[in-house]
Amino acid sequence: MSTHHHHDHDHDHHDHAHPTQPDIDGPLTYHQKLEIAIRELMIEKGILSADEVRRTVEAMDARSPAGGAKVVARAWNDPAYKQLLMSDPSKALNQVGVEVGLYKLVVVENTDKVHNLVVCTLCSCYPRAVLGLPPDWYKSRAYRSRAVREPRQVMAEFGLEVPDDTTVRVHDSTADMRYLVLPKRPKGTEGWSEEKLAAIVTRDTMIGVAEARAS
Amino acid sequence: MTPARFQPGDRVKVMKADVPGHLRTPWYIRGHEGEVERICGFFANPEELAFNRHGLPKRALYRVRFAQKKVWPDYAGPAGDTIDVEIYEHWLERA
Structure with missing residues (x-):
């Protein structure tokens, strides 16, 4: 790409190149x-x-990850609710007023022994009901092909090193289920309210490429 | 709707078929052996739905767990790492 654009009209010229947004998006598919x-x-x-x-x-x-964050925070604070979320996610979502959506949700729990990561290799299936729209990288071919084949390297590129004594379970969302990761509750959050906890449950922690942090 | 043929814990093998159509069985898992983790339920067959047919009778859908080291011979992580894939019953045979 050239670093300088020629214009046929007077224009404030900057001495740095700047990206331009094309006027026309290109032909329709x-x-x-x-x-x-x-x-x-x-x-x-x-x-x-x-x-x-x-x-x-x-x-x-x-729709946003707020729905997911809400159920995770409640599960952290309420063992009975966590049990319900694991065994009957639809009922658990209904209880807190989060719309279940079209697909059946499966909740997979991160522990000291197991770390879960969600991908859809065939397309971009994503638990939209609880997380909203998927991030662009989730739909990229690079993520979709590499998350199944070298999940630990992919997570490391996101800044998450999973120790070798923790089992990595990848979930390929190929058909009618959608997956939500229940992240580990971080240390230092004892006694926190549900609202305060929900604020640290980010989208990426519920896909499995990050861990929740107290700060 | 016939009852589910496999139960959690059963060893199963994914058919190694190359058939045209809208398939939900990823290429990389065909021919591999794994263990039924759970029965997800019964669903209209997506391979039929994609062509505007009713997809009935409903088919059992399973979550099958595979050892990463078996799926990818060059897998770099520990032996315990797994990949779970949802697979329809008509793609599975008893291993």
Whole structure:
């Protein structure tokens, strides 16, 4: 890429190169065209309204890891709730008002002996109901292919060294289950409220590429 | 819906098939042996759903646990490390 852009108009020139956002995103793909065609047809036929489509997209985008953090924090503070979360995640989510979504959730617990990591090698299945939209790296080919084959190296690149006496269990989310990692409760959090605990339960700790930390 | 053919703890082998279609059995696990970790439930067959068919009767879906060292001969981690994959019953045979 050149470090200097030529413009045919007067412009404030900086002496550093700056990234530009192209005005046009490029041609639509086959599936983008298909989606637009079907959406417009359904709106035209009165099956859906444009506002319903917009609201649904908005609701999907609004989901966040807060739902997951809430159930993890409660499980840390309440052994009975933790048992329920492990044995019947849908019921446990319902209890705290987190929408379960379309798929069955499986909760896998990190302990001193076992560390869990979630991936979807076939596409990008992700527990959206509890974590919201997946991060871009989760959908990348590099993560999807390497997380199954060299999970310890991948986690090390995220800054997490899992000791050899801890078993690493990778979960490939290939079909109808979605996986949520229940991270280990860090030391130094004794007596913390559920809200305070939820704040340290980040997205990455519930995918398994990080551990929760007290600070 | 027929009852699940395998139970947790059963040794199973994934079919080594190269068939066209919308498959949920990753290539890297075909032909490998593992142990049923749990029965996930019964679901309409996604290989049929993908082509707008009903996918019935529902099929048993299992979580099968494999030893990483067996799946990847050059696996660098300890022998106890595992990979769990969800596999539909029609892809499994008794090992």
